Amino acid sequence: MATDWTDRIRLRNLRFLLSLAQTRNLSHSATVLNTTQPALSKWLRDLETDIGLTLFERHARGLTPTEHGWVLIEHARRVEAQLNRAVDDMALLREGGAGRVVVGASGAAASETAPRAILAMAQQMPELRIDLVEGTMDRLLTQLAQGDLDLVIGRTAQKTIDHTLIRSELLYTEPVVLVARPGHPLFGHEEIGWDDVLRYRWIVWPRQTPVRNALEAALANAGRVLPSNYIESNSVIANVTLLNHSDIIGTASYRTTLMLNRMKLLRILPVDLKGFGSVSMYWRRDEIFPRSIECALECMREAAREYDDTYDDTFD
Numbered sequence: 001m002a003t004d005w006t007d008r009i010r011l012r013n014l015r016f017l018l019s020l021a022q023t024r025n026l027s028h029s030a031t032v033l034n035t036t037q038p039a040l041s042k043w044l045r046d047l048e049t050d051i052g053l054t055l056f057e058r059h060a061r062g063l064t065p066t067e068h069g070w071v072l073i074e075h076a077r078r079v080e081a082q083l084n085r086a087v088d089d090m091a092l093l094r095e096g097g098a099g100r101v102v103v104g105a106s107g108a109a110a111s112e113t114a115p116r117a118i119l120a121m122a123q124q125m126p127e128l129r130i131d132l133v134e135g136t137m138d139r140l141l142t143q144l145a146q147g148d149l150d151l152v153i154g155r156t157a158q159k160t161i162d163h164t165l166i167r168s169e170l171l172y173t174e175p176v177v178l179v180a181r182p183g184h185p186l187f188g189h190e191e192i193g194w195d196d197v198l199r200y201r202w203i204v205w206p207r208q209t210p211v212r213n214a215l216e217a218a219l220a221n222a223g224r225v226l227p228s229n230y231i232e233s234n235s236v237i238a239n240v241t242l243l244n245h246s247d248i249i250g251t252a253s254y255r256t257t258l259m260l261n262r263m264k265l266l267r268i269l270p271v272d273l274k275g276f277g278s279v280s281m282y283w284r285r286d287e288i289f290p291r292s293i294e295c296a297l298e299c300m301r302e303a304a305r306e307y308d309d310t311y312d313d314t315f316d
Contacts, residue, residue: 011083014076016043017055021073025062074146081147100129101296104140106154107236108211109279112259113171114153117303121296128292136234141166144282151296155210156278168282169297171304174254176214176275179266181244192270194222202230203242203250209234214275215251221274240265253277279304 019029026044030037048055055069065073101121105114110132118130133140133149140152145165153171161168178197186192186200204226205212219225231248233239236256243250244265251273252266260266281300283293 013043013047014080016040017073017076018080020044020056020063021065021069023062024064078145078147099290099292100131101151101292102131102133102149103296104133104135104143104149104152104154106135106137106140106152107205107234108155108253108256108277109153110134111236111256113255113279113300113303116306117153117296117299120299120302124295124299125292128295141282144284147284150283150293151300152282153300154279156280157282161282165285166282167285168280169301170278170280171300172255173276173278176211176251176273176277177254177257178269178271178273179243179250179252179257179260180247180269182264182267184247184267184269186269187267194219194224194271197249197269197271198224198227200227200247200249202227203239203248204230204232205251206232206234210277211251211253211275214273214277218273218275253279 016029016033019032020026020040023029023032026037026041030040033040044056051068051072053068054066055072056063056065103114103118114132118132121128121130133143135143137152137154137157140149140154141157141161143149144152145162156170157168180186186196189196204215215226231242233242239250239252240260242248249269250266252260254268257266257268261268281297283297
């Protein structure tokens with residue numbers, strides 16, 4: 001049952017709270033919100049009194065949200081995101097569409113599994129609008145919790161997930177491999193060892209990513225370190241372009257490399273990294289669970305199950 005203080009919260013008040021969280025200043029927020037500082041200050045003071053908790057610490061330079069304040073701010077962000085989403089969905093329905101699904105994908109899934117799942121979704125629900133957003137997992141999971149995304153697929157999150165808000169499902173595990181362009185001089189060697197690959201410049205994923213962790217563990221096991229002139233990048237497209245137009249050595253997930261090999265862009269170097277990464281999908285525990293989300297989840301599962309062993313022949 002709603003408590004009395006919720007009667008003080010209106011849609012405009014949500015904007016009050018979010019503005020104060022952003023500006024940290026009553027005067028600035030009052031100007032942006034087209035109200036007066038005393039009125040805004042009174043509203044906040046009355047809200048804190050009703051709730052029985054301090055939401056913002058007052059100091060000479062402005063405001064700082066308290067731990068309690070951040071909890072309410074996050075709720076307000078989710079409400080605002082859902083309202084914005086409702087506006088977009090109603091517009092799509094007026095235009096004759098069947099709604100929208102917004103999928104977030106990290107680099108490990110954005111180039112292979114997610115696109116195949118989206119094609120299956122488009123075939124099963126032709127009128128559905130599908131948006132794909134690529135990003136890092138920490139960013140994508142934040143957007144998912146706030147309601148900006150419906151589904152996220154990517155490397156299994158290392159940080160603890162609030163399972164009261166978000167559900168997760170492991171889709172598959174795969175090796176991490178060394179890659180180079182098909183015409184790389186190393187493919188002319190009968191055998192390839194660490195001395196051979198370390199003679200070249202490398203392109204690597206950022207620190208603390210699963211692919212980077214696998215690489216560093218393999219190098220440590222071999223008693224080696226990365227060349228000091230390595231390039232660090234979290235862009236799949238940029239990495240593929242750099243690898244395909246130079247003799248740079250890189251690391252990649254196995255499934256992505258299978259797809260890129262079919263396109264004759266990359267090949268796997270036969271150097272054992274002994275590293276694996278896993279890919280999972282995440283979605284909110286919402287009471288409202290439309291058929292489009294159920295379809296999206298099943299398409300992701302099916303895309304993860306599909307694995308064409310005939311691709312392996314292309315690496316021989």
